[in-house]
Structures are given as structure tokens and as C-alpha cells.
Amino acid sequence: MSEHYDDLETRSPPAREAALFSRLPAVLAAALATPGYRAHLGEFDPASIGDRAALARLPVLRKADLPELQRAAPPFGGFTSAPLGSFGRLFTSPGPIFEPEGTGIDPWGTARGLFAAGFRKDDIVLNTFGYHLTPGGFIMDSAARAIGCAVIPAGPGNTEQQLEVISAYRPSAYLGTPDFLKILIEAADARGTDISCIRRAVVSGAAFPPTLQDWVRARGIDAYQLYATADLGLIAYETAARDGMVLNENLIVEIVRPGTGDPVAEGEVGEIVVTNLDPHHPQIRLAVGDLTAILPGASASGRSNARIKGWMGRADQTAKVKGMFVRPEQVAEIARRHAEIAKLRLVVGRAGEVDTMTLKAEIYAEPKGFIDAVSSTLQQVTKLKGTVEVLPLGALPNDGKVIADERPVG
Numbered sequence: 001m002s003e004h005y006d007d008l009e010t011r012s013p014p015a016r017e018a019a020l021f022s023r024l025p026a027v028l029a030a031a032l033a034t035p036g037y038r039a040h041l042g043e044f045d046p047a048s049i050g051d052r053a054a055l056a057r058l059p060v061l062r063k064a065d066l067p068e069l070q071r072a073a074p075p076f077g078g079f080t081s082a083p084l085g086s087f088g089r090l091f092t093s094p095g096p097i098f099e100p101e102g103t104g105i106d107p108w109g110t111a112r113g114l115f116a117a118g119f120r121k122d123d124i125v126l127n128t129f130g131y132h133l134t135p136g137g138f139i140m141d142s143a144a145r146a147i148g149c150a151v152i153p154a155g156p157g158n159t160e161q162q163l164e165v166i167s168a169y170r171p172s173a174y175l176g177t178p179d180f181l182k183i184l185i186e187a188a189d190a191r192g193t194d195i196s197c198i199r200r201a202v203v204s205g206a207a208f209p210p211t212l213q214d215w216v217r218a219r220g221i222d223a224y225q226l227y228a229t230a231d232l233g234l235i236a237y238e239t240a241a242r243d244g245m246v247l248n249e250n251l252i253v254e255i256v257r258p259g260t261g262d263p264v265a266e267g268e269v270g271e272i273v274v275t276n277l278d279p280h281h282p283q284i285r286l287a288v289g290d291l292t293a294i295l296p297g298a299s300a301s302g303r304s305n306a307r308i309k310g311w312m313g314r315a316d317q318t319a320k321v322k323g324m325f326v327r328p329e330q331v332a333e334i335a336r337r338h339a340e341i342a343k344l345r346l347v348v349g350r351a352g353e354v355d356t357m358t359l360k361a362e363i364y365a366e367p368k369g370f371i372d373a374v375s376s377t378l379q380q381v382t383k384l385k386g387t388v389e390v391l392p393l394g395a396l397p398n399d400g401k402v403i404a405d406e407r408p409v410g
Contacts, residue, residue, distance in 0.1 A: 005112035008249040009303045016305065020252050021050055023277045030279035036069065036078030037284060052263070055252065060261040060273055060287040063231065064316060067095040076100070080281045087281075091135040093230045099135060100281055108135075108233030109248055110143035110226070114175075116239045116246070116301070117202045117224035121148030124169055126198070128154050128162070128176030128184075129205070135230045136205065140175045143234075149173070156180060159187045166195050174201040178208040178216070178223070185219055202226050207311070227311065229288055232274050236308050241300040244307035250277050253306070254285070255294055258315040258402045259328025261285065269293045269400030271315035272308075289315050291400040317403040319348050321355045321384055328402040330381045331359075337377050340365050345396050346386070350407045357386030362393050 004010055011019075028046035031037040041058055049055050061079075069077035075084075075098040084090065087100035088107060101107050119125065125144045131137035131153055144151050152169055154162055156176070162184060174181055181201055188195045201216070201223040208225050216223045224238040227245055235253065236245035247253050254263050255270040264270040272290050276283045291312040298304050318327045326346065335341045343362040348355065359378050363370070374388045 003302065005115040006249075009112070009246075009305065011304060013304055013306075016249070017051075020250075020277065024049055024055070024252070024275070027275075027277050027279050027282050028284065030081075031079075031282040031284050034079055034081045034282075036073065036076075036080075037282070039078075041284065052252075052254065055275065055285070056254065056256075056261060056263050058261070058285055060256070060285045061283075062287045063097070063229075063289050066097045070096075070098055074098070076281075079283075082280050089135070089138060091133060091138075091230065093134050097230070099230045101135060101138065102278065102280060106142050106146035108139040108142065108228065109250055110139055110228060110234040111146040112248070113224075113226045113228075113234050113237030114140075114143050114149075114202055115147055116237050116303075117226075118200045118222065118240075119144060119147050119149060119173055119202070123147075123149040123173050124152065124171040125149045125173045125175055126152045126154055126162070126166065126169075126171040128156050128174070128180055131155050139228060139230075139233060140202070144173075144175065159183060163188055163191060163193045163195070166197065167193060170197040172197060172199055174198050174203075174221070174223075176201075176203065177206045178203040178212055179206050181216060181221070181223070182212065185216075196220065200224075204228055225310065227308075231286060231288070232276055232283060235272070235274060235288075236310075238310075239299060239301035239303060243299050243301075244295045245310050246299055246301070246303045246307050247305045249305065251275065252277075253308075255292065255308075256287070257332065258291070258317060258400060259330070259332040261287075262332075266294045266296060267398070269312055269398050271400070287315070291315050293398070293400075312400060315400065317401060317405075319346075319403050319405045321348055321357060321382075324382065324384055326357075326382050326384065326403060331402045333381050334359070334374065334377050338370075338374055340367060340370060341374075342393055343396055345401060346403045348403065348405045348407060355407070357382075357384060358389055359386055360389045360391055360396060362391050362396055364393070366390055 025046040088103045089101040091099045129136035204226045227236045228234045234248045252275040254273040258271045292308040295307040340363045345360045347358045371388045
């Protein structure tokens with residue numbers, strides 16, 4: 001039996017890159033046919049976007065902005081021209097953000113993530129993701145059935161009934177949050193219910209810290225993490241190699257400096273930006289608001305696509321200082337105005353009862369008057385005064401933070 005879902009997973013990286021970017025111009029042309037993307041992207045020739053450098057010149061679309069854009073042009077902000085009746089299902093997620101489901105088998109592209117976790121034809125799967133209005137349950141349901149699994153549409157909660165269903169159907173696999181998996185195991189222990197039939201799991205939607213991973217493993221369950229969003233479906237997935245999360249095959253994923261659309265170097269923590277290749281509902285440089293970093297090399301699983309470290313926090317680091325909002329975009333603007341700056345971090349603190357700001361700057365060189373010049377730019381951009389601290393290259397942590405709010409809580 002093949003260890004890989006299809007041949008796409010083992011093609012050479014140059015072949016993958018060529019295939020993705022050969023499809024991109026048609027998707028961009030479809031995007032420019034919509035009022036939302038015409039206004040957002042401006043005019044350009046889709047045929048000119050033939051590589052990552054060209055793609056990086058297009059503006060990002062921030063997921064955090066979608067609720068307001070969709071309120072102005074319901075339901076999807078004018079970012080698709082497809083009629084509503086052409087989609088499979090129509091969902092809403094907190095925000096609210098409205099999302100359509102495509103048609104066909106596995107419309108969210110998630111089956112390869114379940115396959116990498118060992119899900120196979122004829123497995124019985126307990127799916128505890130929600131089926132009501134939000135798409136999580138259907139994302140996983142369609143993926144499992146695409147592999148050939150039978151799915152129990154359990155949804156979250158109702159622990160007593162879940163245990164009854166497990167006793168009757170004896171599922172071999174679990175889909176849901178890691179927290180609810182722990183709740184089920186503990187509830188089964190308390191009631192004396194045998195759920196040892198569950199031997200593997202795919203978890204998503206919440207943190208899965210090493211301590212909980214060890215606890216689940218000790219119960220005989222082989223659990224894998226999967227990173228997906230309601231907008232894009234599967235973005236990355238864990239494999240048996242346990243060496244990061246492999247990116248999905250039909251997406252172009254970039255890691256950019258928070259507050260900008262500028263790609264960072266391999267290994268540097270930044271915000272995840274995704275472009276899909278669905279002309280029916282295109283997503284062009286969608287900044288999802290999560291932080292991660294690209295890992296060097298290829299996975300020991302034999303999959304040749306790039307890998308990410310997994311979820312490393314949120315990119316939205318907006319802080320309120322002296323009643324004014326300070327945003328990552330403003331910190332990026334300061335860096336743009338001074339070529340000597342390699343990297344910035346704005347540290348927000350508290351001295352007595354007063355908010356303080358310290359702009360820590362890694363620099364290539366320090367010309368005369370540099371600190372005064374950057375201090376002036378800081379005040380111009382943020383409308384707030386702060387101090388500037390010069391640091392050598394590499395002094396700031398590689399954690400993706402542009403604004404660090406270090407004020408005491410409470």
C-alpha cells in the first residue's frame with residue numbers, strides 16, 4: 001500500500017513550483033473579473049505573475065478585514081463572481097466571515113492530511129467537529145469519505161451519547177480537537193467504557209502541547225496535527241516522520257513579515273499568506289493571521305513539499321498605547337524609511353502609571369544622527385514618543401513579534 005496520497009507529494013520542488021505558477025495566471029484573471037479583487041489588486045497583467053518575486057508585489061488581503069468587506073458587499077465581499085447556487089454548502093464562522101464550499105469530492109483538499117495520519121478505506125471515523133453553520137465538520141467528513149471511510153457525524157459535546165456510539169460502532173479513528181479527545185478518554189475511564197478501538201486521531205482547532213501529546217500516546221492513540229482554515233481548507237499536515245507539517249499541494253504559501261507583504265528568509269518566523277488555485281473562489285495572498293516558519297530541507301516521509309513548524313502564535317500584535325492603537329504596519333513603515341534597519345521590535349512597557357515605548361532596532365550601520373532620526377519617524381508614524389535602542393544583527397529573538405506588549409496584566 002502506498003505511503004503517499006498521490007504522486008504530487010513526491011514530485012521535485014522545481015516541478016511543483018512550475019506547475020503551481022503555470023496555473024496561477026488563469027486564477028488571477030478570474031480574480032480580476034470580480035469587483036472586490038479589481039479594487040484590491042489594481043490593474044496588472046496576470047501573465048506577468050510567473051514566480052514568487054512577482055507574486056510578492058501584489059498586496060495581501062487580511063483575513064481580519066473580511067468581516068467589514070463582506071458587510072459592505074454581502075456575502076463574500078465581491079471576491080467571487082460565481083452565483084451562490086453553484087457552491088455546495090454556505091457557511092459562517094465567527095467574525096462573522098461567510099465561506100462557500102466547493103463541489104465535488106473533498107472540496108477542501110483535506111484527504112491527503114488524513115491519509116498521512118494513517119486513515120484508510122473502510123476505517124470507521126468518529127468526527128466530533130461541528131456540523132452546524134461552521135464548516136469544520138464537513139471539511140473533515142468529506143475528506144474521510146473521499147478516502148473511503150465510514151463517518152459518524154457526532155459533532156462536539158454530548159459525551160454520554162458519544163460513548164454509546166463508540167460502543168456500538170467501534171470506530172478506529174477520531175477527528176476533533178485535542179481537548180475533546182482528552183474529555184472522551186477521561187469520561188470513558190470514569191464510566192468503565194472501553195474505547196480502545198480508537199487507535200489513531202487527527203486533531204485540529206486548538207493547541208496540542210507536548211504534554212498532551214504524550215498523554216494521548218500513552219493511551220495507545222497515534223494522534224497527528226492538521227492545520228486548516230475555513231477559508232482555505234487544508235494548509236499543512238503532520239506525517240509519520242514527525243518533522244514539522246508538510247504544505248498542501250495546491251496552494252502557494254508564503255511567510256511574510258507581520259504588517260507587510262514582504263517574504264522573510266527561510267527559518268524566520270512570520271505570518272502565513274496563502275494563494276489558492278481555485279478560479280471559482282480565488283484567494284489571492286490571504287494573510288490568515290497565524291505565525292510560523294519554513295523548516296529547511298525535505299521531510300523524512302518522502303514528501304518533497306516545504307514544511308512549516310506549525311502554529312507559533314498570532315500575527316495581529318496591535319497594542320493600545322496611551323489611548324492610541326499601534327499596529328505592525330506602522331513598525332514596518334518605520335523600517336521602510338530607514339535603509340540601515342534590518343529588523344525592528346517595538347516593546348510596550350509601563351513606568352509607574354505611564355505607558356512607554358522602546359523601539360529596538362537591529363541595524364546594518366549607524367550613521368550620524370541615526371537615533372534622533374528614527375525617534376522622529378517613530379513619533380511621526382505612531383503619533384507617540386518613544387526611545388530607540390540600537391542592537392547588533394541577530395540580537396532580536398526569531399519569534400515573529402513586531403510589537404511586544406510587556407505591560408503587567410492586572
